[in-house]
Amino acid sequence: MTLYFASVLPGLEYVLSDEINNKVTDSEIIEINRGKVFFTTAKTFTCLSSLRSADNLFQVIDQFQIGPHKKHLSHVSERISQLDLDFIDHNDLFWVNASRKGKQTYSRFEAAKKVMEGINNHYPDWNIGTSQNHQVEFRLDIEHQHVIFSLRLTDATFRFRGQTRRFSRASLLPTVAHAMVHLSDPKSTDVFVDPCCGSGTILSERATYSAKRIVGGDVSGDVTKVAKSNIDDTKAQINVWDARELPLSNGCVDKIVTNLPFGRQISPDEDLKLFNHHIMNEICRVLKPTGRAVILSESVNQLLGEAKRLGLLCLESYSLSLKGLNPTLFVFEKQDEL
The missing domain is CATH 3.40.50.150 (Vaccinia Virus protein VP39)
Incomplete structure:
Protein backbone atom coordinates (compact mmCIF):
# COMPACT_ATOMS: atom_id res chain seq x y z
CA MET A 1 0.00 0.00 0.00
CA THR A 2 1.30 3.44 -0.97
CA LEU A 3 0.47 6.66 0.83
CA TYR A 4 -0.93 9.50 -1.31
CA PHE A 5 -2.64 12.77 -0.75
CA ALA A 6 -5.02 14.68 -2.97
CA SER A 7 -5.39 18.44 -2.81
CA VAL A 8 -8.92 19.82 -3.02
CA LEU A 9 -10.78 23.11 -2.75
CA PRO A 10 -11.17 23.94 0.97
CA GLY A 11 -14.63 22.86 2.06
CA LEU A 12 -14.81 19.82 -0.24
CA GLU A 13 -12.48 17.50 1.69
CA TYR A 14 -15.25 15.12 2.80
CA VAL A 15 -16.79 15.06 -0.67
CA LEU A 16 -13.43 14.00 -2.10
CA SER A 17 -12.91 11.38 0.63
CA ASP A 18 -16.29 9.89 -0.29
CA GLU A 19 -15.30 9.83 -3.96
CA ILE A 20 -12.05 8.08 -3.02
CA ASN A 21 -13.93 5.45 -1.04
CA ASN A 22 -16.34 4.89 -3.95
CA LYS A 23 -13.80 4.72 -6.78
CA VAL A 24 -10.60 3.37 -5.20
CA THR A 25 -11.90 0.11 -3.79
CA ASP A 26 -8.95 -0.84 -1.57
CA SER A 27 -8.36 2.68 -0.24
CA GLU A 28 -8.20 3.72 3.39
CA ILE A 29 -8.58 7.35 4.39
CA ILE A 30 -5.71 8.15 6.75
CA GLU A 31 -6.21 11.83 7.51
CA ILE A 32 -8.25 14.82 6.37
CA ASN A 33 -6.74 18.31 6.67
CA ARG A 34 -7.81 21.63 5.20
CA GLY A 35 -7.46 21.24 1.43
CA LYS A 36 -5.91 17.74 1.65
CA VAL A 37 -7.05 14.14 1.92
CA PHE A 38 -4.44 11.47 2.76
CA PHE A 39 -5.16 7.87 1.78
CA THR A 40 -3.44 4.57 1.08
CA THR A 41 -4.02 2.25 -1.87
CA ALA A 42 -2.26 -0.34 -3.99
CA LYS A 43 -4.10 0.82 -7.12
CA THR A 44 -2.30 2.31 -10.13
CA PHE A 45 -2.28 5.96 -11.15
CA THR A 46 -4.87 5.15 -13.84
CA CYS A 47 -7.35 4.37 -11.08
CA LEU A 48 -6.38 7.45 -9.07
CA SER A 49 -6.87 9.70 -12.10
CA SER A 50 -10.61 8.94 -11.91
CA LEU A 51 -10.78 11.21 -8.82
CA ARG A 52 -12.19 14.22 -10.60
CA SER A 53 -12.91 16.28 -7.46
CA ALA A 54 -9.18 16.42 -6.71
CA ASP A 55 -7.09 19.36 -7.89
CA ASN A 56 -3.82 17.41 -7.83
CA LEU A 57 -2.46 14.05 -6.68
CA PHE A 58 0.78 13.46 -4.77
CA GLN A 59 2.70 10.37 -3.70
CA VAL A 60 4.12 10.76 -0.19
CA ILE A 61 7.81 9.80 -0.14
CA ASP A 62 8.83 10.71 3.41
CA GLN A 63 7.63 12.34 6.64
CA PHE A 64 9.80 13.67 9.46
CA GLN A 65 10.16 16.37 12.12
CA ILE A 66 12.14 19.61 11.92
CA GLY A 67 12.96 22.51 14.23
CA PRO A 68 11.93 26.14 13.59
CA HIS A 69 15.34 27.74 13.00
CA LYS A 70 17.62 28.06 9.96
CA LYS A 71 20.22 25.79 11.56
CA HIS A 72 17.64 22.98 11.40
CA LEU A 73 17.49 23.14 7.58
CA SER A 74 20.66 21.07 7.40
CA HIS A 75 18.56 18.18 8.70
CA VAL A 76 16.33 18.55 5.64
CA SER A 77 19.16 18.14 3.13
CA GLU A 78 20.65 15.25 5.14
CA ARG A 79 17.31 13.45 5.34
CA ILE A 80 16.47 13.93 1.66
CA SER A 81 19.95 12.79 0.57
CA GLN A 82 19.28 9.39 2.15
CA LEU A 83 16.07 8.70 0.21
CA ASP A 84 15.81 6.19 -2.63
CA LEU A 85 14.43 8.08 -5.62
CA ASP A 86 15.49 5.59 -8.28
CA PHE A 87 11.87 5.14 -9.40
CA ILE A 88 11.97 8.64 -10.93
CA ASP A 89 13.34 9.37 -14.42
CA HIS A 90 16.66 11.13 -13.76
CA ASN A 91 16.85 12.40 -17.35
CA ASP A 92 14.14 14.97 -16.57
CA LEU A 93 14.72 18.37 -14.98
CA PHE A 94 13.42 18.52 -11.42
CA TRP A 95 12.11 21.29 -9.18
CA VAL A 96 10.93 21.61 -5.59
CA ASN A 97 8.01 23.71 -4.39
CA ALA A 98 7.68 24.26 -0.66
CA SER A 99 5.08 25.61 1.75
CA ARG A 100 5.34 26.34 5.44
CA LYS A 101 2.93 27.02 8.28
CA GLY A 102 4.24 28.10 11.67
CA LYS A 103 6.82 30.40 13.24
CA GLN A 104 9.95 29.35 11.38
CA THR A 105 12.90 31.70 10.94
CA TYR A 106 13.52 30.43 7.39
CA SER A 107 11.49 30.95 4.22
CA ARG A 108 9.84 28.29 2.08
CA PHE A 109 12.35 29.12 -0.66
CA GLU A 110 15.27 28.36 1.66
CA ALA A 111 13.63 25.06 2.60
CA ALA A 112 13.11 24.15 -1.07
CA LYS A 113 16.77 24.94 -1.82
CA LYS A 114 17.89 22.55 0.93
CA VAL A 115 15.74 19.79 -0.56
CA MET A 116 17.35 20.30 -3.98
CA GLU A 117 20.79 20.18 -2.33
CA GLY A 118 19.86 16.90 -0.65
CA ILE A 119 18.67 15.37 -3.93
CA ASN A 120 21.87 16.43 -5.70
CA ASN A 121 24.02 15.04 -2.88
CA HIS A 122 22.55 11.59 -3.58
CA TYR A 123 22.04 12.05 -7.33
CA PRO A 124 24.74 14.45 -8.62
CA ASP A 125 23.80 13.74 -12.24
CA TRP A 126 20.24 15.03 -11.77
CA ASN A 127 19.67 18.48 -13.21
CA ILE A 128 17.75 21.23 -11.44
CA GLY A 129 15.27 23.06 -13.64
CA THR A 130 13.33 26.25 -12.91
CA SER A 131 9.85 26.97 -11.62
CA GLN A 132 8.72 27.31 -15.24
CA ASN A 133 10.86 24.61 -16.82
CA HIS A 134 10.82 21.17 -15.20
CA GLN A 135 9.31 17.76 -15.79
CA VAL A 136 9.52 16.34 -12.25
CA GLU A 137 8.10 18.30 -9.34
CA PHE A 138 8.63 17.53 -5.68
CA ARG A 139 6.69 19.18 -2.86
CA LEU A 140 7.80 19.95 0.69
CA ASP A 141 5.03 20.88 3.13
CA ILE A 142 6.15 22.12 6.55
CA GLU A 143 3.42 22.52 9.15
CA HIS A 144 5.00 23.65 12.42
CA GLN A 145 7.47 20.79 13.14
CA HIS A 146 5.98 18.20 10.77
CA VAL A 147 7.37 17.77 7.24
CA ILE A 148 5.86 15.91 4.29
CA PHE A 149 8.00 15.30 1.21
CA SER A 150 6.07 14.16 -1.86
CA LEU A 151 6.13 13.74 -5.62
CA ARG A 152 3.52 15.55 -7.68
CA LEU A 153 1.77 13.11 -10.02
CA THR A 154 -0.46 15.53 -11.95
CA ASP A 155 -0.11 18.81 -13.81
CA ALA A 156 -2.52 21.66 -14.62
CA THR A 157 -4.18 19.68 -17.39
CA PHE A 158 -5.55 17.26 -14.76
CA ARG A 159 -7.78 19.73 -12.95
CA PHE A 160 -8.73 21.65 -16.12
CA ARG A 161 -9.45 18.53 -18.20
Whole structure:
Protein backbone atom coordinates (compact mmCIF):
# COMPACT_ATOMS: atom_id res chain seq x y z
CA MET A 1 0.00 0.00 0.00
CA THR A 2 1.30 3.44 -0.97
CA LEU A 3 0.47 6.66 0.83
CA TYR A 4 -0.93 9.50 -1.31
CA PHE A 5 -2.64 12.77 -0.75
CA ALA A 6 -5.02 14.68 -2.97
CA SER A 7 -5.39 18.44 -2.81
CA VAL A 8 -8.92 19.82 -3.02
CA LEU A 9 -10.78 23.11 -2.75
CA PRO A 10 -11.17 23.94 0.97
CA GLY A 11 -14.63 22.86 2.06
CA LEU A 12 -14.81 19.82 -0.24
CA GLU A 13 -12.48 17.50 1.69
CA TYR A 14 -15.25 15.12 2.80
CA VAL A 15 -16.79 15.06 -0.67
CA LEU A 16 -13.43 14.00 -2.10
CA SER A 17 -12.91 11.38 0.63
CA ASP A 18 -16.29 9.89 -0.29
CA GLU A 19 -15.30 9.83 -3.96
CA ILE A 20 -12.05 8.08 -3.02
CA ASN A 21 -13.93 5.45 -1.04
CA ASN A 22 -16.34 4.89 -3.95
CA LYS A 23 -13.80 4.72 -6.78
CA VAL A 24 -10.60 3.37 -5.20
CA THR A 25 -11.90 0.11 -3.79
CA ASP A 26 -8.95 -0.84 -1.57
CA SER A 27 -8.36 2.68 -0.24
CA GLU A 28 -8.20 3.72 3.39
CA ILE A 29 -8.58 7.35 4.39
CA ILE A 30 -5.71 8.15 6.75
CA GLU A 31 -6.21 11.83 7.51
CA ILE A 32 -8.25 14.82 6.37
CA ASN A 33 -6.74 18.31 6.67
CA ARG A 34 -7.81 21.63 5.20
CA GLY A 35 -7.46 21.24 1.43
CA LYS A 36 -5.91 17.74 1.65
CA VAL A 37 -7.05 14.14 1.92
CA PHE A 38 -4.44 11.47 2.76
CA PHE A 39 -5.16 7.87 1.78
CA THR A 40 -3.44 4.57 1.08
CA THR A 41 -4.02 2.25 -1.87
CA ALA A 42 -2.26 -0.34 -3.99
CA LYS A 43 -4.10 0.82 -7.12
CA THR A 44 -2.30 2.31 -10.13
CA PHE A 45 -2.28 5.96 -11.15
CA THR A 46 -4.87 5.15 -13.84
CA CYS A 47 -7.35 4.37 -11.08
CA LEU A 48 -6.38 7.45 -9.07
CA SER A 49 -6.87 9.70 -12.10
CA SER A 50 -10.61 8.94 -11.91
CA LEU A 51 -10.78 11.21 -8.82
CA ARG A 52 -12.19 14.22 -10.60
CA SER A 53 -12.91 16.28 -7.46
CA ALA A 54 -9.18 16.42 -6.71
CA ASP A 55 -7.09 19.36 -7.89
CA ASN A 56 -3.82 17.41 -7.83
CA LEU A 57 -2.46 14.05 -6.68
CA PHE A 58 0.78 13.46 -4.77
CA GLN A 59 2.70 10.37 -3.70
CA VAL A 60 4.12 10.76 -0.19
CA ILE A 61 7.81 9.80 -0.14
CA ASP A 62 8.83 10.71 3.41
CA GLN A 63 7.63 12.34 6.64
CA PHE A 64 9.80 13.67 9.46
CA GLN A 65 10.16 16.37 12.12
CA ILE A 66 12.14 19.61 11.92
CA GLY A 67 12.96 22.51 14.23
CA PRO A 68 11.93 26.14 13.59
CA HIS A 69 15.34 27.74 13.00
CA LYS A 70 17.62 28.06 9.96
CA LYS A 71 20.22 25.79 11.56
CA HIS A 72 17.64 22.98 11.40
CA LEU A 73 17.49 23.14 7.58
CA SER A 74 20.66 21.07 7.40
CA HIS A 75 18.56 18.18 8.70
CA VAL A 76 16.33 18.55 5.64
CA SER A 77 19.16 18.14 3.13
CA GLU A 78 20.65 15.25 5.14
CA ARG A 79 17.31 13.45 5.34
CA ILE A 80 16.47 13.93 1.66
CA SER A 81 19.95 12.79 0.57
CA GLN A 82 19.28 9.39 2.15
CA LEU A 83 16.07 8.70 0.21
CA ASP A 84 15.81 6.19 -2.63
CA LEU A 85 14.43 8.08 -5.62
CA ASP A 86 15.49 5.59 -8.28
CA PHE A 87 11.87 5.14 -9.40
CA ILE A 88 11.97 8.64 -10.93
CA ASP A 89 13.34 9.37 -14.42
CA HIS A 90 16.66 11.13 -13.76
CA ASN A 91 16.85 12.40 -17.35
CA ASP A 92 14.14 14.97 -16.57
CA LEU A 93 14.72 18.37 -14.98
CA PHE A 94 13.42 18.52 -11.42
CA TRP A 95 12.11 21.29 -9.18
CA VAL A 96 10.93 21.61 -5.59
CA ASN A 97 8.01 23.71 -4.39
CA ALA A 98 7.68 24.26 -0.66
CA SER A 99 5.08 25.61 1.75
CA ARG A 100 5.34 26.34 5.44
CA LYS A 101 2.93 27.02 8.28
CA GLY A 102 4.24 28.10 11.67
CA LYS A 103 6.82 30.40 13.24
CA GLN A 104 9.95 29.35 11.38
CA THR A 105 12.90 31.70 10.94
CA TYR A 106 13.52 30.43 7.39
CA SER A 107 11.49 30.95 4.22
CA ARG A 108 9.84 28.29 2.08
CA PHE A 109 12.35 29.12 -0.66
CA GLU A 110 15.27 28.36 1.66
CA ALA A 111 13.63 25.06 2.60
CA ALA A 112 13.11 24.15 -1.07
CA LYS A 113 16.77 24.94 -1.82
CA LYS A 114 17.89 22.55 0.93
CA VAL A 115 15.74 19.79 -0.56
CA MET A 116 17.35 20.30 -3.98
CA GLU A 117 20.79 20.18 -2.33
CA GLY A 118 19.86 16.90 -0.65
CA ILE A 119 18.67 15.37 -3.93
CA ASN A 120 21.87 16.43 -5.70
CA ASN A 121 24.02 15.04 -2.88
CA HIS A 122 22.55 11.59 -3.58
CA TYR A 123 22.04 12.05 -7.33
CA PRO A 124 24.74 14.45 -8.62
CA ASP A 125 23.80 13.74 -12.24
CA TRP A 126 20.24 15.03 -11.77
CA ASN A 127 19.67 18.48 -13.21
CA ILE A 128 17.75 21.23 -11.44
CA GLY A 129 15.27 23.06 -13.64
CA THR A 130 13.33 26.25 -12.91
CA SER A 131 9.85 26.97 -11.62
CA GLN A 132 8.72 27.31 -15.24
CA ASN A 133 10.86 24.61 -16.82
CA HIS A 134 10.82 21.17 -15.20
CA GLN A 135 9.31 17.76 -15.79
CA VAL A 136 9.52 16.34 -12.25
CA GLU A 137 8.10 18.30 -9.34
CA PHE A 138 8.63 17.53 -5.68
CA ARG A 139 6.69 19.18 -2.86
CA LEU A 140 7.80 19.95 0.69
CA ASP A 141 5.03 20.88 3.13
CA ILE A 142 6.15 22.12 6.55
CA GLU A 143 3.42 22.52 9.15
CA HIS A 144 5.00 23.65 12.42
CA GLN A 145 7.47 20.79 13.14
CA HIS A 146 5.98 18.20 10.77
CA VAL A 147 7.37 17.77 7.24
CA ILE A 148 5.86 15.91 4.29
CA PHE A 149 8.00 15.30 1.21
CA SER A 150 6.07 14.16 -1.86
CA LEU A 151 6.13 13.74 -5.62
CA ARG A 152 3.52 15.55 -7.68
CA LEU A 153 1.77 13.11 -10.02
CA THR A 154 -0.46 15.53 -11.95
CA ASP A 155 -0.11 18.81 -13.81
CA ALA A 156 -2.52 21.66 -14.62
CA THR A 157 -4.18 19.68 -17.39
CA PHE A 158 -5.55 17.26 -14.76
CA ARG A 159 -7.78 19.73 -12.95
CA PHE A 160 -8.73 21.65 -16.12
CA ARG A 161 -9.45 18.53 -18.20
CA GLY A 162 -6.94 19.45 -20.90
CA GLN A 163 -6.14 22.68 -22.71
CA THR A 164 -8.91 22.83 -25.31
CA ARG A 165 -11.82 23.63 -23.03
CA ARG A 166 -13.36 27.13 -23.20
CA PHE A 167 -14.60 28.90 -20.07
CA SER A 168 -17.05 31.79 -19.82
CA ARG A 169 -16.81 34.56 -17.23
CA ALA A 170 -17.00 33.29 -13.61
CA SER A 171 -17.02 29.63 -14.71
CA LEU A 172 -16.74 26.92 -12.08
CA LEU A 173 -13.58 24.88 -11.85
CA PRO A 174 -14.21 21.39 -13.27
CA THR A 175 -13.15 19.89 -9.91
CA VAL A 176 -15.86 21.84 -8.05
CA ALA A 177 -18.42 20.96 -10.72
CA HIS A 178 -17.55 17.30 -10.33
CA ALA A 179 -17.89 17.46 -6.55
CA MET A 180 -21.40 18.85 -7.08
CA VAL A 181 -22.23 16.07 -9.55
CA HIS A 182 -20.90 13.49 -7.09
CA LEU A 183 -23.18 14.87 -4.38
CA SER A 184 -26.17 14.39 -6.68
CA ASP A 185 -25.57 10.61 -6.52
CA PRO A 186 -25.55 10.08 -10.31
CA LYS A 187 -27.56 7.14 -11.67
CA SER A 188 -27.86 5.78 -15.21
CA THR A 189 -31.64 6.37 -15.06
CA ASP A 190 -31.33 10.10 -14.25
CA VAL A 191 -32.95 12.91 -16.11
CA PHE A 192 -30.39 15.56 -15.17
CA VAL A 193 -30.74 19.33 -15.58
CA ASP A 194 -28.50 22.37 -15.02
CA PRO A 195 -30.84 25.38 -15.42
CA CYS A 196 -27.96 27.93 -15.31
CA CYS A 197 -25.35 25.98 -17.27
CA GLY A 198 -22.99 28.78 -18.32
CA SER A 199 -20.11 27.28 -20.31
CA GLY A 200 -21.33 23.78 -19.48
CA THR A 201 -18.78 22.69 -16.88
CA ILE A 202 -21.34 20.89 -14.71
CA LEU A 203 -22.87 19.24 -17.79
CA SER A 204 -19.42 18.07 -18.93
CA GLU A 205 -18.72 16.49 -15.55
CA ARG A 206 -22.14 14.81 -15.44
CA ALA A 207 -21.49 13.41 -18.91
CA THR A 208 -18.65 11.29 -17.45
CA TYR A 209 -21.43 9.13 -15.96
CA SER A 210 -24.23 7.45 -17.90
CA ALA A 211 -27.69 9.05 -17.75
CA LYS A 212 -31.08 8.78 -19.39
CA ARG A 213 -30.95 12.44 -20.40
CA ILE A 214 -28.68 15.43 -19.67
CA VAL A 215 -30.09 18.90 -20.32
CA GLY A 216 -28.83 22.41 -19.64
CA GLY A 217 -29.57 25.95 -20.57
CA ASP A 218 -28.68 29.59 -20.08
CA VAL A 219 -30.33 32.92 -20.84
CA SER A 220 -27.33 34.02 -22.95
CA GLY A 221 -27.04 32.71 -26.48
CA ASP A 222 -23.32 33.56 -26.56
CA VAL A 223 -22.70 31.54 -23.41
CA THR A 224 -24.62 28.53 -24.69
CA LYS A 225 -22.46 28.60 -27.83
CA VAL A 226 -19.43 28.21 -25.56
CA ALA A 227 -21.15 25.34 -23.74
CA LYS A 228 -21.94 23.59 -27.03
CA SER A 229 -18.30 23.90 -28.09
CA ASN A 230 -17.28 22.15 -24.86
CA ILE A 231 -19.75 19.26 -24.94
CA ASP A 232 -20.51 16.54 -27.46
CA ASP A 233 -24.07 17.00 -28.79
CA THR A 234 -24.74 13.31 -28.21
CA LYS A 235 -24.09 13.64 -24.47
CA ALA A 236 -26.08 16.73 -23.52
CA GLN A 237 -28.83 18.93 -24.92
CA ILE A 238 -28.18 22.67 -24.46
CA ASN A 239 -30.88 25.33 -24.76
CA VAL A 240 -31.30 29.07 -24.59
CA TRP A 241 -33.87 29.60 -21.83
CA ASP A 242 -34.78 31.64 -18.78
CA ALA A 243 -34.21 29.51 -15.67
CA ARG A 244 -37.13 31.30 -14.01
CA GLU A 245 -39.51 29.78 -16.60
CA LEU A 246 -38.15 26.36 -17.54
CA PRO A 247 -39.78 24.67 -20.56
CA LEU A 248 -40.07 21.43 -18.59
CA SER A 249 -43.13 19.65 -17.23
CA ASN A 250 -43.89 19.23 -13.55
CA GLY A 251 -42.00 16.47 -11.74
CA CYS A 252 -39.98 15.24 -14.71
CA VAL A 253 -36.42 15.72 -13.39
CA ASP A 254 -34.46 13.37 -11.11
CA LYS A 255 -31.43 15.56 -10.41
CA ILE A 256 -30.67 19.27 -10.67
CA VAL A 257 -27.14 20.57 -10.18
CA THR A 258 -26.48 24.26 -10.69
CA ASN A 259 -24.32 27.22 -9.77
CA LEU A 260 -26.70 30.09 -9.05
CA PRO A 261 -25.38 33.54 -10.04
CA PHE A 262 -23.40 35.38 -7.35
CA GLY A 263 -20.41 37.71 -7.04
CA ARG A 264 -19.17 38.89 -10.44
CA GLN A 265 -21.95 36.98 -12.17
CA ILE A 266 -24.58 39.49 -11.01
CA SER A 267 -25.18 42.82 -12.77
CA PRO A 268 -25.62 45.86 -10.48
CA ASP A 269 -29.26 46.40 -11.52
CA GLU A 270 -30.37 42.80 -10.97
CA ASP A 271 -32.62 41.88 -8.03
CA LEU A 272 -30.81 38.76 -6.82
CA LYS A 273 -33.35 37.94 -4.11
CA LEU A 274 -36.24 37.93 -6.58
CA PHE A 275 -34.15 36.01 -9.11
CA ASN A 276 -33.39 33.27 -6.57
CA HIS A 277 -37.04 33.13 -5.50
CA HIS A 278 -38.24 32.38 -9.03
CA ILE A 279 -35.48 29.86 -9.75
CA MET A 280 -36.14 27.94 -6.53
CA ASN A 281 -39.82 27.78 -7.45
CA GLU A 282 -38.92 26.27 -10.82
CA ILE A 283 -36.41 23.83 -9.36
CA CYS A 284 -39.04 22.52 -6.96
CA ARG A 285 -41.70 22.37 -9.67
CA VAL A 286 -39.72 20.26 -12.13
CA LEU A 287 -38.12 17.93 -9.56
CA LYS A 288 -39.66 14.54 -8.96
CA PRO A 289 -40.63 13.61 -5.40
CA THR A 290 -37.40 12.47 -3.66
CA GLY A 291 -35.48 14.22 -6.47
CA ARG A 292 -32.21 15.90 -5.51
CA ALA A 293 -30.98 19.46 -6.12
CA VAL A 294 -27.34 20.41 -5.55
CA ILE A 295 -27.02 24.20 -5.53
CA LEU A 296 -24.07 26.56 -5.07
CA SER A 297 -24.99 30.04 -3.83
CA GLU A 298 -23.90 32.90 -1.59
CA SER A 299 -27.51 33.57 -0.58
CA VAL A 300 -27.38 31.14 2.32
CA ASN A 301 -30.26 32.38 4.47
CA GLN A 302 -32.55 33.00 1.53
CA LEU A 303 -32.03 29.57 0.02
CA LEU A 304 -32.67 27.86 3.34
CA GLY A 305 -35.86 29.90 3.71
CA GLU A 306 -37.00 29.16 0.16
CA ALA A 307 -36.25 25.46 0.63
CA LYS A 308 -38.32 25.30 3.81
CA ARG A 309 -41.22 27.08 2.09
CA LEU A 310 -41.11 24.66 -0.84
CA GLY A 311 -40.67 21.44 1.11
CA LEU A 312 -37.06 20.86 0.12
CA LEU A 313 -35.09 19.08 2.86
CA CYS A 314 -31.47 20.19 3.28
CA LEU A 315 -29.45 16.96 3.48
CA GLU A 316 -25.98 18.51 3.56
CA SER A 317 -24.22 21.86 3.23
CA TYR A 318 -20.58 22.80 2.68
CA SER A 319 -19.04 26.26 3.10
CA LEU A 320 -16.42 26.79 0.38
CA SER A 321 -13.50 29.14 -0.17
CA LEU A 322 -13.79 30.02 -3.85
CA LYS A 323 -11.97 32.85 -5.66
CA GLY A 324 -12.08 35.12 -2.61
CA LEU A 325 -15.77 34.38 -2.01
CA ASN A 326 -17.44 32.03 0.47
CA PRO A 327 -20.49 30.45 -1.18
CA THR A 328 -22.29 27.46 0.31
CA LEU A 329 -22.96 24.20 -1.47
CA PHE A 330 -26.40 22.80 -0.58
CA VAL A 331 -27.83 19.34 -1.18
CA PHE A 332 -31.63 19.45 -1.12
CA GLU A 333 -34.15 16.63 -1.51
CA LYS A 334 -37.75 17.16 -2.52
CA GLN A 335 -40.10 15.65 0.01
CA ASP A 336 -42.22 12.75 -1.20
CA GLU A 337 -45.81 13.77 -1.71
CA LEU A 338 -48.24 12.08 0.68
